[in-house]
Amino acid sequence: MRSDLFGDWDGSVAAARTLQAELAQRVLLRDDFPEPHLLAGFDVGFEDEGTRARAAVVLLNAHTLQPVEAHIVRVSTPMPYVPGLLSFRELPALMEAKTMLTRMPDLVFVDGQGIAHPRRLGIAAHFGVVTGLPTIGVAKKALCGNYEEPGPQPGDRSPLLHRGEQIGWALRSKRRCNPLIVSPGHRVSMETSAALVLRFLAGYRLPEPTRLADRLASRRGEVSIPTPPASNGLL
Numbered sequence: 001m002r003s004d005l006f007g008d009w010d011g012s013v014a015a016a017r018t019l020q021a022e023l024a025q026r027v028l029l030r031d032d033f034p035e036p037h038l039l040a041g042f043d044v045g046f047e048d049e050g051t052r053a054r055a056a057v058v059l060l061n062a063h064t065l066q067p068v069e070a071h072i073v074r075v076s077t078p079m080p081y082v083p084g085l086l087s088f089r090e091l092p093a094l095m096e097a098k099t100m101l102t103r104m105p106d107l108v109f110v111d112g113q114g115i116a117h118p119r120r121l122g123i124a125a126h127f128g129v130v131t132g133l134p135t136i137g138v139a140k141k142a143l144c145g146n147y148e149e150p151g152p153q154p155g156d157r158s159p160l161l162h163r164g165e166q167i168g169w170a171l172r173s174k175r176r177c178n179p180l181i182v183s184p185g186h187r188v189s190m191e192t193s194a195a196l197v198l199r200f201l202a203g204y205r206l207p208e209p210t211r212l213a214d215r216l217a218s219r220r221g222e223v224s225i226p227t228p229p230a231s232n233g234l235l
Helices: 013-024 086-099 123-131 190-199 209-216
Strands: 038-047 052-061 067-076 107-111 135-139 157-162 165-171 180-187
Touching: 013 123, 038 086, 038 209, 052 086, 052 209, 067 107, 067 209, 086 123, 107 123, 107 209, 123 135, 123 180, 135 190, 165 190, 180 190
Parallel strands: 038 107, 107 135
Antiparallel strands: 038 052, 052 067, 135 180, 157 165, 165 180
């Protein structure tokens, strides 16, 4: 158990839920980031019957959406799966993956929930609060709350509501595909979270940062890093 991540958490479910509620108070739901030049996508898969987390991070040029770095790390999981406490299994691996980056991103996309969580602290929000990085959660399905089915066109969206509060969006990113669940994680507003996901699509259902990270974390393929052109020796 990493005390730098979880403080004096004793490993219990009850204490984890209490810590989530405390950290959720630190989430900033307003835009507090520069024009992004570097994006990062993070995702986690599991190996060895769930005892090891396989975390992937891909760093992309925000203007071309071309990957410039990609890394994979494997970390033992600190606890079994408990609904609503996934970040306690995934966060150590994500933090280890972050240390592999040679440059820090201006904006992070995490495969998972931001504040679209019963205690408003999914993995993207937890990661954002711990790192201080502007973060958005992009999930394939809702963890909690209800929404009306958005329209069929890319960009159509409807609010995801839980206990009378909007906690995210059901966002149609591609025709004939199920909507994504998009929610701010930290230092990003509700409205901007959806706009940024749409901005960084590249013809697929998932935005390019999490699409590539998911590809690595789930072993569905590699990520090709373009080779810089050779120098001609001229200054």
